[in-house]
Amino acid sequence: MLAGKRLLLIIGGGIAAYKALDLIRQARRAGATVTPALTRAAEEFVTPLSASALAAEKVYRDLFDLTDEAEMGHIELSRSADLVVVAPATADLMGKMAAGLANDLASTLLMATDTPVMIAPAMNVRMWEHPATQRNLAILRGDGVTVIGPDAGEMACGEFGPGRLSAPEAILAAIEAHFAEGPLTGRHVLVTSGPTHEPIDPVRYIANRSSGAQGTAIAAALRDLGARVSFVTGPADVAPPSGVNVHRVETADQMLHAVEAALPADAAVFAAAVADWRVVDAARSKIKKDGSGALPSLSFAENPDILATVSQGTARPSLVVGFAAETDDVIAHATAKRARKGCDWILANDVSPSTGIMGGSENAVTLISEAGAEEWPRMGKEAVAARLAARIAEALA
Known part of the structure; x- marks a missing residue:
């Protein structure tokens, strides 16, 4: 799959750096040539010797190494690869990238490259959720950087949440998807999936009965046709597919912001089951029963209409696809929804x-569609996704 491809792997400083060694091994097994570049902090977690032995290539470490500059300057190093991969991408490295800093070898390589860049973030959950990190993330995505992960789970520090480096297998799948040739190669498609959770109080919420399986299958099918997929998902039961840019959200407001940040796109598929309403002034503490039998008073407001906002907005993709989950008069309601x-x-x-x-x-x-209603037979959700992806490829051809 990666035969003849040249990867420049920048290894950032973090406990997850050890996984980069497995990524080197798997990428080489897939046929790629991997050139490692380590930050000074990365050397606290993995040795240059181990990276060099696994890559069977020289490891680059110092911006001002005269031997390296004589043999292959950092400008040439940054442009000789087919893809630059940063794994793990620490909060510090992401901040340097977003700010355009170039004060060490890694940041200079990233500033000097004209090659596509893919990052796999890894950091403490609080660092990941910090507004500065999220601002930097939005900037990098806007600059065209592909973002893989991070995953949610238990951290080395003992905390739990998003911030874990994606598995080397998932990063490799994203690299392979980047080089995949298909009818959607070079196209960017946005997909929303899963439910949204609208809080009532810290323990209760309003949601729809969506597993996220159909949206996940659509994202995977589009990826398999070569598309670069931005996958905006609520708290779904089904894990996101590998090889796509995952944006995790909870509420409809968060989903809208993530969608707008992911634009522009060639096509957008809105498969998420977004809650129509949210509770105004959700309680900050758990609402308690008082024994009187009286129900708590809740005020509701309509959530933003994400499909309509994008369909009627200035950054509208050339193809916008919505879903209509109905329980009666399905075709009539869906036809009216498309027009509305x-x-x-x-x-x-x-x-x-x-x-x-x-x-x-x-x-x-x-x-x-404008042409009328085309009924598809009942089939597995993966088959529906493959059929839809093929139709999207035809429409964008």
Whole structure:
């Protein structure tokens, strides 16, 4: 899959740096040539000798190494690769990239390159969630940097949450997807998936019954056709696919902001089951029963209409696809929704409890477009995704 491809792997300083050694091994097994470059901090976690032995290549460490400059200057090093991969990408490295700093070898390589860049962030959950990191992340995505992960889980520091380096297998899959040739190669497609959770109080929320399986399958199918996929997902039951740029959100407001940050795109598929309403002034503490039998008073407000906002916005993709999950008069409601929202296609499905579709492994959809309604037979969600991805590729050709 990667035969003949040249990777420049920049290893940042963090406990997850040891996983970069496994990434080198797997990338070489896939046929790639890997040139490692270590930050000074990375050398506290992995040795240059181990990276060099696994890569069977010289390791680059110092911006002012006269021997390295004589043999292969840092400018040439930054441009001789087919892809620059930063794993792990620490908060410090991301900050340097976003600010355009170049005060060591790693940041200079990243500033001097005209090669596509892919980063796999890894850091403490609080550092990942810090507003500065999130601002830097938005800047890097806007600059065209592909972001893989991070995953959620237990940290080496004992905390739990997003910030873990994606598995080497997932990073390798993203690298392979970057080089994959298909009808959507060079295209950027945005996909939303899963439910949103709208808080009532710290322990309760409003949500829809969505597993995220269909949106995940669509993102994977588009990836397999060569697209660069931005995957905005609520708290779904199904894990995001590998090889896509994952943006995790909780609420509809957060999903809208993530969608807008991911634009522009050639196409957008809105498969998420976004809650229509949110609670105004959600309680900061758990609402307690008082024994009177009286129900708490909740005030609701409409959530932003993400599909309509994008369909009618100035950054509108050339193809916008929505979903309509209905329980009655499916085609009529979906047809009216397409006209009201301003999208190009609507995939309508009957999610009545008797169908088993919501949360199940199969789907039965009707594609509604300007040309009319096209009924698809009931099939697995992966098959629906493959069929939709193929249609999107035809429409963008």
